[in-house]
Amino acid sequence: MTTSGLASERSAVIGIDIGGTTIKGARARYREPDTIEERLRRPTRSDAGPAAVVAEILAVIDDLIAGSDVPVCAIGVAAPGLVDEARGVALWSENIGWQDLPLRSLVERHTGRPTWLGHDVRAGGVAEFGSGAAQGANDAVFLPLGTGIGAALLTGGRIHDAQGLAGEIGHADVGHGETCRCGAQGCLEAIASAGALVRRYAARTGHVPAGAEEVAARVCAGDPDARAVWDDALDALTLALSWVASVLAPEVVVVGGGLSLAGDLLFGPLATMLEARLTFQRRPRLVAGAYGDEAASVGAAILARKAARAASETEPWP
């Protein structure tokens, strides 16, 4: 039996998703990293600075390790912004406020476990492409609509990451002219993310909704301001999907993140409007993610096995 064979029988992996508002921790069996056995959620507290966020990440990992009845053999961490996977460095995140943070080695030194640092959106793609809503597809896109918008791209069965720089569709120009926090005008995520729906509804009405769910509920209740910001988001998403269909021609687009929980309110009009926009291009299937808002933490748990395998090649287990 190989060392990774031993790991697979007896141990667990941990996946961490560092979101703009919530740190999501997940523990799963090594053999079934896509089946979460234990969840932990804590506020990200990015207002307290990067050091406080790192401390909270380590605390979540400690608690998941302490609660496990089998040894935890590896950890995967999914970070937002720009991530250098090869070096294990979180290069930049506007939401968290860190820059050039060697997060992989910080976690490894604290826990003594091999760790993989990945990008949150691509980690979500690893989950949805591998065993989720795009399982079996060769060409697919994972598009989580959350605080921001990014995309993971599957081209010919492989994730296209361009050294961590690909997939920034949230900062493609859909023509609305409003300024994005990145400094450019017209960015998709400034009008179609869950964060944008909340902000734009508040700007119109003076009432700050609890989240995009509240905006969606108000659309259903006939609120014309909610309808206006919702329709703006749908227009922008349709345009973005038509670009994706024309240029990448994916078989399937998996829409994830908070907004995807709106179900038919989102998917119904989006499919109709996309159909009307395209002519000869391939129509992608539009589906909701299988892992909801846990795609990145599941993906991080799957990626933890990469760290375990890499470690088992250099040192004996356990």
Added chain:
Amino acid sequence: MTTSGLASERSAVIGIDIGGTTIKGARARYREPDTIEERLRRPTRSDAGPAAVVAEILAVIDDLIAGSDVPVCAIGVAAPGLVDEARGVALWSENIGWQDLPLRSLVERHTGRPTWLGHDVRAGGVAEFGSGAAQGANDAVFLPLGTGIGAALLTGGRIHDAQGLAGEIGHADVGHGETCRCGAQGCLEAIASAGALVRRYAARTGHVPAGAEEVAARVCAGDPDARAVWDDALDALTLALSWVASVLAPEVVVVGGGLSLAGDLLFGPLATMLEARLTFQRRPRLVAGAYGDEAASVGAAILARKAARAASETEPWP
């Protein structure tokens, strides 16, 4: 010595690019398929129907074979529109007017030579990525601006073709609202292709220019109508390149086709405007194609070797 070794020493390959206005034929040594030794150009005569175009293609091939002092071992054909490479079928071309044409077997039966049927834009990409302006890049885009606009995408060192459906950036919506011949509104190629420059200049002035070169010359001479259609094309291309940079993050974008011959009139403002549009995204290098308007015929000659190798595995050479 292997059979393909024999082929490589003693023989030639032919590459054919079936353009909307011109059929371009090229003959090269098997060992150096990217160095054209003999060229032949004939008008496409698409107004005479698909059968006449096929007859002309076969005549070009016959003439290139007849003029060769070494045996021609294989043929590559690059076709526009939608192409099923695996089956060797030209699925659809609006310019040529054919549909579901088994072009590969037609050429094979006529010539007795193994033939590869590919897509014109991706064939051009094969040339520019392999030994042209993007040589050595892992992530690149080839963007020929000709009668229409398409793109070949290199992701992680491989061409992403999505069963022949990827790269239709010419039919992505850049927001100008004019109707494209595909039936949609706002398509990039309806405002920024060489064909669009000619058509839009004629619509403004009543004078039909000889080609996009004439429009470019008029821009340099201070013609305000030429300047207006040129600036519209630049705006649209900047938007398209900003999408490409945000989503695919290529290291380099190779601009080819007739418009690329405009040099600084195109590349200067395009680089400046793209730089102004992007914030944190990777800036692709913008370069002119190394093969000018011969990228597709060179790529077809390179692809001919695939047909030769496939044939040498099933039957002895010669």
